[in-house]
Amino acid sequence: MLIKSRPSWALSHRHVTPEHIYLNRRRFMSGVAAGAAGLAMPGLLSAAAAPVQGEPLNFTRSPQFSTEEEKTPFKDVIRYNNFYEFGTGKDDPAKYAESMSVDPWSVIVDGECGKPGTYALEDLLQPHDYEERVYRLRCVEAWSMVIPWVGVPLADVVKRLEPTSKAKYLYFETLEDPEQMRGQQSIFSTIDWPYREGLRMDEAMNELAFLAVGLYGKALPKQNGAPIRLVLPWKYGFKSIKSIVRIRFQESRPKTTWERIAPSEYGFYANVNPEVDHPRWSQKRERRLPSGLFSPNWIETEKFNGYGEQVANLYKGMDLRKFY
Amino acid sequence: MPGVLGIEWRRSAGVLLGFRWLVAALASLPLLLLAGDMVSGAVGPDPGQTITEGLGLAAFQLLLATLAMTPLRRWTGWAGWLRVRRMLGLFAFFYAVLHVLAFLQFILGWSDLWATFTKRPYIIAGAVAFLCLVPLAVTSPVSAMRRLGPYWKRLHKLIYLAVVVAWVHFLWQARSDLGEMVIYGLLLAILFGVRGYWSGWSSLVPLKKG
Structure with missing residues (x-):
C-alpha cells in the first residue's frame, strides 16, 4: 500500500x-x-473549446501540479524558443512561426487503438476540461524556465482513444510543411522531417504528462508549438514535441528525431539527470531564465527535474547511464 | 588621365588613414552592436549565452578577414590591404580574449573547469585555436618582428591552424543545421585554395601551362 x-x-x-x-x-x-x-x-x-490564437482559455488551476518558484515572464517564454522547424536561432521561432496556419488543425490517430481516425483538434479535446499547471521546463542545453501551461492530462486523451493490449509505445509527429516552416527548407539540415518523438505507454499515462493548448492563460503562441504540444516536465525539453499532427499507438519503440541524428548525445528517455553529462556540456547546473549577465541565475539541476516522486518508479531497475 | 589619378589616389596617405579608420570602425561594430543589445534588452533572457556566441563569431569572422588581406592585395594590386592586416588580427585576438572570458564567467561561472577542458571536444578545439593566437598577438609589434627575423613568418603560419581549428570548434556545436558552417567552410577553402594555387599547385596541372 x-x-x-x-x-x-x-x-x-x-x-x-x-x-x-x-x-x-x-x-x-x-x-x-x-x-x-x-x-x-x-x-x-461544459467542455474544452478549441484554442483560438491570442484568446484567453477557460480553465481551473491544479494546485497539486504547481510550484512556488518564480515564473519566467511571458515575454521571455515567447521569444526564446527551440523550434527548429523555423530555424536554429533562439529568436527564429518568434520571428517566423507566424507563417504557420493552426486553424483548422487536425490530428491523425492510428496504430494499436480502438478509436483511430483523423480528429479535428476540438474533437480530440472535446469532453475534457482545461486545467493550468505550473511546470519547470529544463532544456538539454542547460537552461530552464517555469511556465504556466493550460491543457489536459495526456492520460485522459489516451484512455479515450482506447489503446489495445499491443500498444506499448506512443509515437508523435510535428507538422511537416516547408511552405509554412522555413527551417524545413534548409538543404544542410541533418533533421529528417517531420520531427518525431515517443513515449513508453506507462510514461504517457503518468499524471504529469500533459497536452498543452495554452500558456499564461491564453492559446499557445505559434512559436511555443500551437495549437497542441506535449509537456513532459521530468524530461529534457526536446521530448515535449510541438504542433502535433499525429499520435500513433505502437508495439515497437519508435526512433526519435534526436536519437537518429546523434544517438550518443540524445537517448529515447532523455530524463533530466545531473549525474549523466551530455557529451558537449555538464548537466549538473542550469541557468534559470531570465538570467542576468553579471548575476547569472545558476541553480543545481535535480534528478527528474525535481519530479522524482511522481516518475522515479517508472525507471526502477533501469541503468539510467545506459538508458539516458 | 584617370589611371594616373587613380594611382595618386591610392597612394595618398590621407586615403590610407581613412581606410584604416574605416576598418577599425567595422571591426568594432560587433562589440558596439552587442553593447547596444544589452542596453536595449534585445540580448534576450539568456544574455551570457548570446554574448559569448556573438564574441566568438566576431573573432572567427575577423580571422577570416585577416586571411583575406593577402589575396585582396594580389588581386587589386593595392598595398593598403596589407596595412590593416595586423590590426584585423589583433581585433580577432581581442574578440577571442573576450569570448574566452565570457565563456568562463557567464557559461561556466569558473566551475567545472577541468572536466570542461578535458572531456568536451568542441571546447578543446576552441582552446587550441585560442592558444595558437596568443603567440601571434604577443609577437605582433614591429620590434618583435625584427627580433625574430625569418622565424616571425614561420611562427605566424599558426594562423592557418588556428582558423581551421576554430571552424571545427563551430562545426562541433552545430546541432542540426550545418548551413552556416558550410558557408564558412567554403570561404576557408577559397582562402586556402588561392594560397595553394600561388605556391605552386598550378604547376602540378600541366594543362594550365603554356
Whole structure:
C-alpha cells in the first residue's frame, strides 16, 4: 500500500505567501467568478473549446501540479524558443512561426487503438476540461524556465482513444510543411522531417504528462508549438514535441528525431539527470531564465527535474547511464 | 588621365588613414552592436549565452578577414590591404580574449573547469585555436618582428591552424543545421585554395601551362 504524501514541490503553508502568489490567488478568484458565470451558460463551459490564437482559455488551476518558484515572464517564454522547424536561432521561432496556419488543425490517430481516425483538434479535446499547471521546463542545453501551461492530462486523451493490449509505445509527429516552416527548407539540415518523438505507454499515462493548448492563460503562441504540444516536465525539453499532427499507438519503440541524428548525445528517455553529462556540456547546473549577465541565475539541476516522486518508479531497475 | 589619378589616389596617405579608420570602425561594430543589445534588452533572457556566441563569431569572422588581406592585395594590386592586416588580427585576438572570458564567467561561472577542458571536444578545439593566437598577438609589434627575423613568418603560419581549428570548434556545436558552417567552410577553402594555387599547385596541372 502506497501512502501518498504531499509532493516536495507542492505549495506549502510553511512559507509566507510571496507577492506573486498572492496575485495568482486574485487571478484564481476571478477565474472562479468566470466559472460561476459559465455555470449559468452551461454550453460555454461544459467542455474544452478549441484554442483560438491570442484568446484567453477557460480553465481551473491544479494546485497539486504547481510550484512556488518564480515564473519566467511571458515575454521571455515567447521569444526564446527551440523550434527548429523555423530555424536554429533562439529568436527564429518568434520571428517566423507566424507563417504557420493552426486553424483548422487536425490530428491523425492510428496504430494499436480502438478509436483511430483523423480528429479535428476540438474533437480530440472535446469532453475534457482545461486545467493550468505550473511546470519547470529544463532544456538539454542547460537552461530552464517555469511556465504556466493550460491543457489536459495526456492520460485522459489516451484512455479515450482506447489503446489495445499491443500498444506499448506512443509515437508523435510535428507538422511537416516547408511552405509554412522555413527551417524545413534548409538543404544542410541533418533533421529528417517531420520531427518525431515517443513515449513508453506507462510514461504517457503518468499524471504529469500533459497536452498543452495554452500558456499564461491564453492559446499557445505559434512559436511555443500551437495549437497542441506535449509537456513532459521530468524530461529534457526536446521530448515535449510541438504542433502535433499525429499520435500513433505502437508495439515497437519508435526512433526519435534526436536519437537518429546523434544517438550518443540524445537517448529515447532523455530524463533530466545531473549525474549523466551530455557529451558537449555538464548537466549538473542550469541557468534559470531570465538570467542576468553579471548575476547569472545558476541553480543545481535535480534528478527528474525535481519530479522524482511522481516518475522515479517508472525507471526502477533501469541503468539510467545506459538508458539516458 | 584617370589611371594616373587613380594611382595618386591610392597612394595618398590621407586615403590610407581613412581606410584604416574605416576598418577599425567595422571591426568594432560587433562589440558596439552587442553593447547596444544589452542596453536595449534585445540580448534576450539568456544574455551570457548570446554574448559569448556573438564574441566568438566576431573573432572567427575577423580571422577570416585577416586571411583575406593577402589575396585582396594580389588581386587589386593595392598595398593598403596589407596595412590593416595586423590590426584585423589583433581585433580577432581581442574578440577571442573576450569570448574566452565570457565563456568562463557567464557559461561556466569558473566551475567545472577541468572536466570542461578535458572531456568536451568542441571546447578543446576552441582552446587550441585560442592558444595558437596568443603567440601571434604577443609577437605582433614591429620590434618583435625584427627580433625574430625569418622565424616571425614561420611562427605566424599558426594562423592557418588556428582558423581551421576554430571552424571545427563551430562545426562541433552545430546541432542540426550545418548551413552556416558550410558557408564558412567554403570561404576557408577559397582562402586556402588561392594560397595553394600561388605556391605552386598550378604547376602540378600541366594543362594550365603554356
